Amino acid sequence: MTTANRPPIFAILAIQAVVFGGLYLAMPTVNALVGYGVPLFWQMSAQGLIAATVTKYFKFGWGWVIGQCVAPPLVILALGLGLPMWIYPVILILLVLVFWNVASNRVPLYLTNTETSAALLKLLPNKKSIRFVDLGSGLGGTLRYLASRSPESRFYGVESAPLPFIFSWCLRKLHGKDNLEFRFRDIWKEDLSEFDVVYCFLSPVPMARLFAKAQEELKPGSLFISNSFAVPDQKPDKIITVKDGRKTQLLIWKI
Template identity: 40%
Template sequence: METSPSDQQTDQADRPRPFLHGRTVRVLLAALVGIAAGILLLKTGQVPGDQAVPPGWLATAAAAVIAALCAILMGLRGLWPVGAALAPPAAALALLAAVPAWVFPLLILVLAGLFWNVRSERVPLYLTNGTAQKALADVIDDQPGARDGHIIDLGCGFGQTTFTLARRFSDAEVVGVETAPLVFAIAWLRGKLIGLDNVRIVYRNLWAEDLHRYDAVYCFLSSEPMPRLIAKANAEMRPGSILISNTFTDSGDTSDEVVLVGDSRETQLRIWRF
């Protein structure tokens, strides 16, 4: 039996990903390797003590270099190795400043709450700016049935785009789904405080959401899950509905239309019509 390209893309997306796939995970590992190496150098006396620079700072500098090299060896480029290199000096400064011990596990919990879903869903925390939100609302406003129908924001982050759409389309039901625990909690609490009757923030994996009931679907994900999402949309979305992706598309760029937002990011809204 032959498989279609969309089936192959879906199968590839369902395959287990290697542990070191997520950039955030690799940065954390590189930083930990660098810090451990710095401590080892200091404890074993491998750092000379008769230099003008205190041995502790020489070990810290060595740890930063090692962390950056580890990040590069793990396939990271751009600012990611820089982020890994900054971890050892940050840890040394925290020790010098006598930061209370409880701060570190709290920081880890906060980071986990923000980026818990990055490795499993390959979706960083991207935020839609105000100019793009307005352009998005204009696209939905031109879509028959969406203005007073059902709209969903897949991976709603802190909920700003979801709330903007709920205010613009007061006759529509607007749903935001999110799986990063802390991000979801903030969005959910904001929704309660804002008090809009036509909006819901739901803790749910976007792959578990049935897209059939929605007239307009919006996402700002990454290039990696887009082929799977396009395949899901083709299978579930009904005729007359619309999928809008901020910037990212599938490998073949099968979108029907592209809207240039004209903001500083040079944002493009890619549109699929069903």
């Protein structure tokens, strides 16, 4: 089994469903062996551990593994609190609006730290005005940092997850930066030909396709910069290691 070509959320739910079915069938035997009915919380804890193990076996990232482990017992705890039923769909809707790209493109919400933003500032081409785009700009912190320190250049964020886009758009309005713009758009529909620098902090999944798009659309001499994630079979022209806690690497290609 591979997970490369299917939306991960469906595989994640399928693993939970299969594990639940297996435990449901096994619980009468388990109860007979231990001599009492195993409490529901411990059943769900066992489900989480088994689902997490299966998820790791199929080479999902640690975020998915941890989520699989804690979700079932957390559901039981939440039900025990007696919260109003409308809380659950509201939480689900908010999670979908924030992590929209996880289901569609297998791209989690990663945030660029200040040290990495400072490193990006040093990588900007040495000319008076450039056009820089962050594909999957999240909450927009990187672009606000760059726009405030390079007022002669223009910075663009492209984001398709609704809540992060709204958050970044509102902050841009509050700060009033004329050289900063956020676009609510799928990154695959963005024309890259107008930019001098393309930056992304996505996941391993879209990198090959995105690099091919950059090669096709960017002007010669433009920069393609990936935070942490390599492009298969494409050696970077340069790698910068940031002096932060996770030793972030910026992989740089000159088109």
